[in-house]
Amino acid sequence: MSNTIKVSVWRGAEEGEFESFEVPRQPSQTVLDVITYIQRNIDTTLSYRFACRVGVCGSCAMTVNGRPRWTCRTHVDKVATDGTLQVAPLRNLQVVKDLACEMTDFFDKLDRAEGKFHPTKTRHDDFDFITPDDKKRKQASAGIECIGCGVCYAACDVVDWNKDYLGPAALNRAWTLVNDERDGGNDVRLAAVAGDAGCHACHSQQGCVEHCPKHLSPTHSIAGLKRETAKAAFKGLLGGSD
């Protein structure tokens, strides 16, 4: 292990260039640590986003050596195999400055996918009885631990090609709700996720699955939505007349 690492970092916003830094290597160093080191010790004007620093908040994702990743849990040893790092902002999001992105589109799309609970009960009712091995519950649980990091969104080409595409994370959330037996919003939700901005735009490229740091599989969630929207279409639930 050489005792420094060469890092080239994106500076600027939509326009800009890569700038090189040399950072001392430390054991247990993550990519976020490297970026922090630069900001604290070399160039105090470097901008980036993070919050929890342990893989919970999903704020720190960047493009590291060409791959979208969470940086607070990416060990330098694993990615800088040749002693160099290139760090850029996440793809498919607007850059605020340097490595920090604006995520409003990403969140808006979660909302547009009806990625929110439609209650059927109130705070005055008791919890529903649902056993942990209930099939639908398991399916809902499979996709629930999304931290909204946007890595899948950055990895997906369809997001790039089709600006309206809701994207893997939003559709994954919609699928967990489709399987949530307590939820009463499936008619609107299925209408919201059908179509060429929704699940039908997905071509199972699986960049989302490949890169999701939480090992979720939006692809399979989206496939589930394709099946459910198809059923809904035949029941005439997606609206419109011939």
Place this chain on the structure above:
Amino acid sequence: MSKNIQIEETKTDVLILGSGGAGLFGALHAKAANPDLEVTVAVKGLLGKCGCTRMVQGGYNVALAPGDSTERHFMDTVEGGKWINRQDLAWTLVEQAQVRIRELENELGCYFDRNPDGTVHQKAFAGQTFDRTVHKGDLTGIEIINRLAEQVWARDIKRMEDHRAVALIPANDGTRIAGVLMIDMRSGAFRMVRAGAVLLATGGGPTMYKFHTPSGDKTCDGMAMALRLGLTLRDMEMVQFHPTGLIAGEDTRITGTIIEEGLRGAGGYLLDGNLERFMHKYDERGERATRDIVSRGMFQEMREGTTAKHGGLYITMKHLDPAMVKKNFKGMVERCADCGFDLVSGNVEVVPTAHYMMGGVVFEPDCTTEIPGLYAAGEDTGGVHGANRLGGNGVANSTVFGGIAGDTIAGAINAGMALPEPDRDAIEAAIGLCRQPLERPAAGIDQVRTKLWHHMWEDAGIVRDAASLARAGATLDDLDAELDTIGVDGGNLAYNLTWHDWLNLKNLILVSKSVVAAATAREDSRGAHFRADFPDVRDLENSTFTVVRLEDGKITLGTAPVDFSRVKPGESLLDESAA
């Protein structure tokens, strides 16, 4: 407007500071109670992404199961708080948690874990006489905040993301709050947001200690702003330490983050630098003793005994069944592995880590404060937990009181009400404070941070005494002065993290001063506060709590007697209800 600095001004009916459990519940409740209100959530990062509610692992305390009761939860809370809790607040907490948890599950869509029979699962959490912690795996906070954020996105609630509150601005006649001065972090511009009501929900966060658990955006901003506005803070000496934080060496962000308590519960050993167990020296329960005892034992060991590579100690699970460890602690095992540690068959270096501030702004059960129009909820407030917070009472606190604050606000103000004129001098002064480093040549602020971390940890941390606190007090004054000589490169204020680091340090130093002052005043040991020179709990029946204020730039200190409004030390509500 200010004499020389032109700033933007916006208006809203309700301004919420922070998007943790308290802030988001405040916004949702205010909007639900009066949909005509314009509600704005301003947050130092992205909505729902920063703050500690998201980081909650363990879960949410609430008396739901047959056999448990409001009284029992209350007694656990007050006994855990070593009798200095404000009892009406604690009662509101335990009672309303029962409503809030159902609201979370039924109205917001949190999908909490279930028992095999389909009822909600409640697990054990240290210091409680009943298994009452509702959870979603060990990522309860993500579930809660994601669901809250979704509902906020879906509503007509304004978002001011990457907006940092820097000062609470009173009306120019001083009768109430007029709004909040903010920095739009994306551009670096100042913005005055005038509002009919302001909810302070920025969530405290003891990040002035070398080792700490909270997320990076938390730097006691709310408490510092409250002090500067002249509000009273209570119980500031009460800083909770979690026994096992990860320690990964210099310049690693992950240092300080939590290694789950359950590991000790499952039989994990703590080892010193020579790989020998030591906890039985401090408590017969060994590693399974309560948070404060284990933290203290470890601190003592680190001072006197041999330490590991980075100055910490080790936790190990390797004497246990690897399959069990892998299965039951999957998240922890992965997290360690990502940083190059083997939790299953190796020794992972750990250290006690500053976790939670029990102290904070004095407030009422309806979330009002001394200043009309200003409300407070969550970790920014003091009095609910007393001297120690039970694991699982933190998120209950922020969600319960956040919701109450929203309800109270909606009842107190009208949509489009005439907004008071802000005090222009206060705005001017606040801008001056924020801009002062920009006027000086840039220099490194890192050494100030390092010193603050070090001195708070050594002198005002897990174990304190009169001498160490005096040292800490003097150091803080020096550091404050030193910070005031350091400049920040202000060439581009857009997303200028270093400028914000400077502002963070300014706030942390101020709030640290109040911690030290309060700790100096309390001459006994209670809960999280341990005085080596007064190691015992004293005079429980006449318990007092500390209060601090900022007057003319100096922390002033007082104490007040605890009002045992529901139950006195030595009594129990449980006996009553049993009788």
Place this chain on the structure above:
Amino acid sequence: MASARVETRLWVWQRLSAAVLGLCVLVHLGMIIYAVQDGLSAAEIITRVSGNAVWFVFYAVFIVAVAVHAPIGVRTILNEMTGLSPKATHLIMAVLCLVILVMGFRAVIGLYQAGAGL
């Protein structure tokens, strides 16, 4: 969104036709491999297909399926990778469908009847 229903149906049709095509292509590939064993001749093809109702029906189904399947796919590609308007791509899809149907049936009918001339 008006397109939700349309897109969903197109998706269903493409998958249905894909399933049909799956079988057709298997048979077709098997046939090709069998047929090329000792060189391909017109006579051979014609002998097999002409007047044979089973083969005729098989190819008719094949053509219909492909006329459904391929144009939908081409439309998707055009939508995603070119700047063409949704209207234009929809039209291209329809035209391609017609072209495949007409040319396909012209060929198969030709083969089916060709035997008569031998």
Place this chain on the structure above:
Amino acid sequence: MKVAAHRNHPHYWAFVLHRASGLLLALFLPAHFYVLGLAIEGAATLDGFLSWAETPVAKLFETALVILLAAHLTGGVRLLILEFVGSRESSRIAVAVGTGIAVCTGLIFLLNGT
């Protein structure tokens, strides 16, 4: 800035192959029908074409087409399984198996014909 995508993983290649093969097949299809349609003009023209088809270049071209068809078929079956059966573990294996089958089909075709 325009950040380049990270596409180097089996599923992405499977997607590219599926798309390219689908498009090429769709382009080839009218040509294919045209040649068959020559049958209408009598067996001789068709034969003339088929004998041209015996040249090595044409043979290579045909083999490529057969591989494309086989690849699109296996890729398509994989997608249908993914979309309708939806097992996560199987998908990677499916990519490998599918590609294998496609290549084999091509080889059989090539060897058979020579």
